[in-house]
Amino acid sequence: MAETVETQTAGLSAPHVLEYPYTRSVGPVIGRFLGGLRDRKIEGIRTKDGRVLVPPAEYDPVTSEALSEFVEVGQAGVVKTWAWVSEPRPKHPLDRPFAWALIQLDGADTALLHAIDAGDESKMSTGMRVQVRWREETVGMITDIECFEPEAAS
Amino acid sequence: MSEPVVGFGAPIRLEYNYTPGSASSRYLRSIAEGRIVGQRCPNCEKVYVPPRGSCPTCAVPTAEEVELAHTGTITTFCVVNLSFYKEIEPPYVCASILLDGADIALFHLIQEVPEGREVTMGMRVEAVWVDESELAPTLESIKYFRPTGEPDASYDSYKEHL
Amino acid sequence: MREVAVVSFAQAPNVRRDTEHNEVEILSPVVREAMERSGIPKADIGFTCSGSSDYLAGQPFSFVTALDAVGAWPPIRESHVEMDGAWALYEAWVRLQHGDIDSALVYAYGKSSPGDIREILSLQLDPYYLAPLWPDAVDVAALQARALLDATDFTERDFAAVAARNRSNAKSNPNSQLAGDFDADELLSSDYLVSPLRKHDCPPISDGAAVIVMAAGDLARDVCERPAWISGIDHRIEAHGLGVRDLTTSPSTTLAAEKAGMNGNIDIAELHAPFTHQELILREALGLSESVSINPSGGALAANPVMVTGLIRIGEAAQRLIDGDAKTALAHATSGPCLQQNLVCMMRAA
Ligand SMILES: [Zn+2]
Numbered sequence: 001m002a003e004t005v006e007t008q009t010a011g012l013s014a015p016h017v018l019e020y021p022y023t024r025s026v027g028p029v030i031g032r033f034l035g036g037l038r039d040r041k042i043e044g045i046r047t048k049d050g051r052v053l054v055p056p057a058e059y060d061p062v063t064s065e066a067l068s069e070f071v072e073v074g075q076a077g078v079v080k081t082w083a084w085v086s087e088p089r090p091k092h093p094l095d096r097p098f099a100w101a102l103i104q105l106d107g108a109d110t111a112l113l114h115a116i117d118a119g120d121e122s123k124m125s126t127g128m129r130v131q132v133r134w135r136e137e138t139v140g141m142i143t144d145i146e147c148f149e150p151e152a153a154s
Numbered sequence: 155m156s157e158p159v160v161g162f163g164a165p166i167r168l169e170y171n172y173t174p175g176s177a178s179s180r181y182l183r184s185i186a187e188g189r190i191v192g193q194r195c196p197n198c199e200k201v202y203v204p205p206r207g208s209c210p211t212c213a214v215p216t217a218e219e220v221e222l223a224h225t226g227t228i229t230t231f232c233v234v235n236l237s238f239y240k241e242i243e244p245p246y247v248c249a250s251i252l253l254d255g256a257d258i259a260l261f262h263l264i265q266e267v268p269e270g271r272e273v274t275m276g277m278r279v280e281a282v283w284v285d286e287s288e289l290a291p292t293l294e295s296i297k298y299f300r301p302t303g304e305p306d307a308s309y310d311s312y313k314e315h316l
Numbered sequence: 317m318r319e320v321a322v323v324s325f326a327q328a329p330n331v332r333r334d335t336e337h338n339e340v341e342i343l344s345p346v347v348r349e350a351m352e353r354s355g356i357p358k359a360d361i362g363f364t365c366s367g368s369s370d371y372l373a374g375q376p377f378s379f380v381t382a383l384d385a386v387g388a389w390p391p392i393r394e395s396h397v398e399m400d401g402a403w404a405l406y407e408a409w410v411r412l413q414h415g416d417i418d419s420a421l422v423y424a425y426g427k428s429s430p431g432d433i434r435e436i437l438s439l440q441l442d443p444y445y446l447a448p449l450w451p452d453a454v455d456v457a458a459l460q461a462r463a464l465l466d467a468t469d470f471t472e473r474d475f476a477a478v479a480a481r482n483r484s485n486a487k488s489n490p491n492s493q494l495a496g497d498f499d500a501d502e503l504l505s506s507d508y509l510v511s512p513l514r515k516h517d518c519p520p521i522s523d524g525a526a527v528i529v530m531a532a533g534d535l536a537r538d539v540c541e542r543p544a545w546i547s548g549i550d551h552r553i554e555a556h557g558l559g560v561r562d563l564t565t566s567p568s569t570t571l572a573a574e575k576a577g578m579n580g581n582i583d584i585a586e587l588h589a590p591f592t593h594q595e596l597i598l599r600e601a602l603g604l605s606e607s608v609s610i611n612p613s614g615g616a617l618a619a620n621p622v623m624v625t626g627l628i629r630i631g632e633a634a635q636r637l638i639d640g641d642a643k644t645a646l647a648h649a650t651s652g653p654c655l656q657q658n659l660v661c662m663m664r665a666a
Contacts, residue, residue: 011335012179012291016172016430018374022164022443030444031158039156053560055445061555081466081563083458084511091435091450100455100510102463102559111559113446113459121511126466140159142445164443170374170430175338206384207341213358213387215344 029058032070038140042132043070044108054108055142074106076131076151084121094147099124103148115147123150177207180219182291188283192256194218200257204293223254224281226299227307229316231264231273247273251299252315259315262293266300276306320412321536321543322638322663324353325631327526330493330619333429334523339368339378343385343425343525351421354529355539358387361529362417364394365408367401367424368623371436382425393417400424401526401627402588402649402659408530409549418535425525426623433521433622441653442556453653454518458510460563460654461593465512467564470596472512476500478592479516479617486614489632493619494520516617519590524621526628544634544645544663548576551649551659558654566601569648569658573602576660583642584609586629588649590616597655598648608646612636626650630661637665 026034029045033056036043045056046069054073059066082101088094093115102111117133118124129151138144174182177193181204184191192203193216200209201220209216231249242263250259264273266282279299289295326349328342351358364386368379375381379396388394395411397403401424408420437453438446464470477500486495503516536543552568552575554561585608589595595615604610611617613632616625626649633645644664651657 010179011173011175011337012182013171013173013335016170016374018166018168018170020166022166023161024164024443025161026159026444028158031160032156034159034162034444035156038159041156053557055557055559057557057560061557061560080559081459081463083455083462083513084508085455086508086511089435089450089452091438093449100451100459102459104559110557113449113451113456113558115449126462139162141162142448164448166439168371168374168431168436172374172430173335173338173427175341176336177341178338206381207338208344208384209387210384211387211389213344213347213385215341 027058029056029067034140034142037142037144038138040134040138042073042075042105044073045069046071051109052107053110054105054112071107073108076129077103077105077108079116079124079126079128079130080104080111081126082116082124084124086121093143097121098147101130101148103130114145117147117149175207177205177216181205185293185295186289186291188286188289188295190222190224190253190281192220192222194220201255202258203253203256203260220255222256225302226251226253226256226279227312228264228273228275228277228279229259229312230275249273249279249299251279252312257315262296263298264300265298268301271301274306276309276312278302278304278307318413318415318532319536319545320409320530320532321540321545322528322630322634323356323531323536323540323543324350324529325527325635325638326350326353327491327628327631328524329491330522330524330621332493332521332523334427339373339382339425339427339525340384342427342523343382343423343527346525346527347385347421347423350527350529354531356419356529356531356535361419361421362393363408363411363420364392365396365404365411365420365422367397367399367404367627368426369398371431371439372433372622373427373430386421386423400623400625400649400651402630402661403551403651405528405530405627405630405661406549406551406659409546412530412532418532420530421527422530422627423525423527424624424627426621427523428521428622429523454510454513456558456653457518457591457594458513459558461512461517461591463563464593464597470593473500473504474596475517475592476503476514478595479503482611482615482617485612486618489613489618491619492614493522495614495618513591517592519616519620520618522619522621524619524624526624526631528627528631528634540638542638542640542665544637544665546661547664548578548662549660550575551657553652553657556652556656561654563654564597566597566655566658569598569601569655569660572658572660573646576662578602578646578660578662580605582608582644582646584612584633584636585646586611586613586615586633586648588616588626588629590620590625592617594650594655602646602648626659634663637663640665
């Protein structure tokens with residue numbers, strides 16, 4: 001009874017948990033990209049017209065041509081757009097205020113969505129440069145990139 | 155080139171606060187009182203248990219409540235040989251039970267089958283409830299059904315409900 | 317093309333949390349109301365199609381149990397899309413083009429309240445590159461909103477003005493959830509939810525259902541004084557990768573409108589824009605002039621039963637034609653993150 005609530009007149013309710021123990025098979029293109037992350041390098045894929053897609057796609061999103069030419073890109077890039085999360089939610093990648101951003105890495109023509117650990121919203125701006133922060137232990141997942149951080153002044 | 159990744163584990167956990175609605179809430183509350191209450195369609199007069207609030211063939215609300223007997227007839231059954239719950243040792247029998255006065259069958263466990271008898275279609279059974287102090291708005295308040303010892307019901311009496 | 321019209325529309329009152337009814341109980345009176353208004357007997361309905369998502373309430377195959385609300389006996393011709401009901405209506409429209417049936421029942425339902433809708437909508441994102449990071453529905457919308465602010469002259473005040481106008485319109489909609497008079501400048505003083513979006517830039521969380529009855533040719537004329545004739549309907553999709561799209565425009569909306577035969581003469585437009593900035597993107601993509609009444613119902617910012625909101629746009633627009641309050645209408649529905657997929661339905665009276 002402890003799990004059901006409300007009074008006699010209201011509808012019953014009860015906690016209900018769904019768990020999906022999915023294992024994703026990734027295929028050759030995503031598999032190579034994730035393998036690269038495990039070795040702390042980031043690879044994109046080149047389209048016929050010369051654009052470099054990061055993260056890589058199996059097929060050109062415009063022409064649908066199969067793609068196979070991998071290109072290593074930089075580990076830093078430019079913020080194309082961003083959003084500030086002042087109250088992270090439990091499943092978010094960081095447990096402190098952070099930014100989501102679409103980041104165009106050096107040498108790439110498309111943007112990657114990831115988190116930026118910038119500390120404060122005032123540190124964020126469109127066009128700013130950020131660099132990757134690798135997780136201590138990499139396993140071959142997008143989360144091997146722990147997050148991005150504002151590029152260190154050189 | 156790096157060794158490609160073949161796959162990764164991506165478990166998903168979603169938490170809900172499930173609300174079964176009016177008809178199911180009334181039904182579950184009746185169970186918590188040691189009663190089984192279904193609903194009758196005003197159009198075709200079929201009695202549904204558990205009720206979902208609407209007659210699936212006539213598409214009209216089933217507002218009239220009908221208290222049902224705790225006895226019924228096994229319309230069909232299966233023998234489970236795999237272990238799904240640690241509380242129950244396989245093999246065991248799950249059955250569709252047409253309660254007396256109902257028009258659709260409930261699904262439940264069959265236990266206490268006397269030595270030398272086998273579960274059959276048409277077998278008459280009765281609900282065995284948990285102790286009154288443990289009654290709750292869940293079908294687990296009925297532990298299982300067991301044979302009553304009455305003669306089997308005739309096939310004609312339940313053939314419309316298979 | 318065969319002439320097909322919306323002949324009746326009904327919806328449940330949109331509420332934050334309906335703890336009293338399951339999906340069937342929400343749908344059942346709405347189906348009855350739409351059927352009665354259509355004047356078409358249930359047995360004569362040629363095709364039934366629904367839109368919903370089992371993830372919302374965490375009830376696997378709920379679309380199968382939801383059929384209790386329509387009475388699938390004797391066995392009916394039925395189909396379901398795991399999409400907003402607007403796409404179910406599209407399927408029904410295509411089915412009516414076959415010419416062998418004359419009517420269709422379309423319904424959609426969704427209870428967002430049992431789960432965490434922001435999180436559940438993460439599951440529609442790329443499962444390899446995005447889902448493991450769990451960006452939620454508001455997060456990705458906020459990325460789009462910032463991109464729009466950066467690329468155009470629109471301001472956060474323009475966003476607030478969209479919220480204020482929709483919620484003011486919603487005052488005349490008895491089924492809306494969030495209605496009233498709001499001052500755009502006052503709205504701007506509230507905190508960000510996910511910057512640059514504030515709470516008022518986001519849709520309410522709603523439980524709801526809607527039903528549309530469609531009829532072809534003479535049957536439509538027989539049962540309805542002023543059928544809302546569908547003069548064109550089309551939907552288009554863009555790539556799923558957020559980083560490969562220009563989030564500040566909606567070429568799929570523009571193309572769908574063109575293929576649906578949109579021209580300048582529109583009295584009203586019902587736009588499925590759950591976030592304020594998305595209405596600005598859609599107005600631009602559709603080239604809507606100042607004279608068009610946009611979201612007289614209050615739109616998705618006044619009530620957002622996920623999987624139903626798009627179908628309600630078609631129903632609200634059609635109802636105004638059926639009532640004789642407008643001559644031409646555009647209804648729009650969207651699906652996917654950041655306006656990935658868009659449907660445009662053009663309707664006219666007579
Ligand atoms: Zn009935």
